[in-house]
Amino acid sequence: MIEIGEVTVPAATVARLPFYLRALRDLTREGVATTSSSDLAERSGVGSAQLRKDLSYLGSFGTRGVGYEVESLSSYIAAALGLGSEHRLAIVGVGNLGHALANYSGYAARGFQVVALLDADPAVVGGRAAGIEVEHVDHLERIIVERHVSMVVLATPGPPAQGIAERVVSAGVREILSFAPVALHLPDDVVVRSVDVAGELQILAFHAAARHANGVAAPGADVPAS
Numbered sequence: 001m002i003e004i005g006e007v008t009v010p011a012a013t014v015a016r017l018p019f020y021l022r023a024l025r026d027l028t029r030e031g032v033a034t035t036s037s038s039d040l041a042e043r044s045g046v047g048s049a050q051l052r053k054d055l056s057y058l059g060s061f062g063t064r065g066v067g068y069e070v071e072s073l074s075s076y077i078a079a080a081l082g083l084g085s086e087h088r089l090a091i092v093g094v095g096n097l098g099h100a101l102a103n104y105s106g107y108a109a110r111g112f113q114v115v116a117l118l119d120a121d122p123a124v125v126g127g128r129a130a131g132i133e134v135e136h137v138d139h140l141e142r143i144i145v146e147r148h149v150s151m152v153v154l155a156t157p158g159p160p161a162q163g164i165a166e167r168v169v170s171a172g173v174r175e176i177l178s179f180a181p182v183a184l185h186l187p188d189d190v191v192v193r194s195v196d197v198a199g200e201l202q203i204l205a206f207h208a209a210a211r212h213a214n215g216v217a218a219p220g221a222d223v224p225a226s
């Protein structure tokens with residue numbers, strides 16, 4: 001369970017809030033003022049019972065026969081997610097992935113701004129990505145404090161990730177998004193979200209294998225593994 005202001009919300013609900021927010025912002029762009037739980041649920045990719053339950057943790061929303069007010073629900077979820085104020089990100093490790101993450105154009109619309117890029121390789125330091133100069137990771141703590149960095153994205157190889165994460169935490173950051181293929185051991189009050197694309201693909205491969213075992217051939221299922 002996660003405390004948001006005065007309410008306590010299951011972590012799984014918090015993980016779905018960004019999907020509701022994205023769907024609500026799409027509706028705002030389309031000029032829609034109110035929406036039904038079934039429409040919002042479908043746009044968010046969840047069942048409508050799940051949506052109603054999730055929103056009930058946050059408070060009492062929606063009017064029977066009218067639905068949800070798009071603008072006010074959107075503002076409420078954004079505030080619950082702490083998106084009222086901008087989050088300042090530093091990306092550590094500016095290789096293939098770090099570059100791609102730095103160049104993602106969707107941060108601003110979601111309340112994030114990349115304010116620092118750091119790397120250890122002298123061939124990378126001094127270069128630029130997304131118009132930002134890459135600085136040496138030796139300056140990590142100073143940069144975090146001076147630029148009010150509130151979240152750090154780790155896109156380094158596995159071995160240095162634990163040490164960097166500890167430095168990030170010692171500089172005061174409590175939220176880390178890690179792409180490094182290692183488990184990070186950090187104090188309990190630090191929230192680490194780990195992204196593992198290959199692991200997600202393995203889960204898909206498991207489902208594909210299960211479907212195959214049940215006699216339903218998938219396209220490409222007969223291509224031998226190399």
Ligand SMILES: NC(=O)c1ccc[n+]([C@@H]2O[C@H](COP(=O)([O-])OP(=O)(O)OC[C@H]3O[C@@H](n4cnc5c(N)ncnc54)[C@H](O)[C@@H]3O)[C@@H](O)[C@H]2O)c1
Pocket residue numbers: 092093094095096097098118119120121124137155156157158160164178179180181195196197198
């Ligand atoms: N989790 C996922 O889904 C996923 C997907 C792709 C890559 N990855 C992982 O993300 C990481 C980055 O992948 P990539 O393809 O960009 O690799 P890359 O080799 O292109 O980039 C890694 C960068 O980290 C820098 N680096 C190394 N040690 C450092 C340190 N101590 N401090 C700061 N920077 C340091 C390197 O100089 C390099 O620029 C790897 O660990 C990879 O396994 C994860």
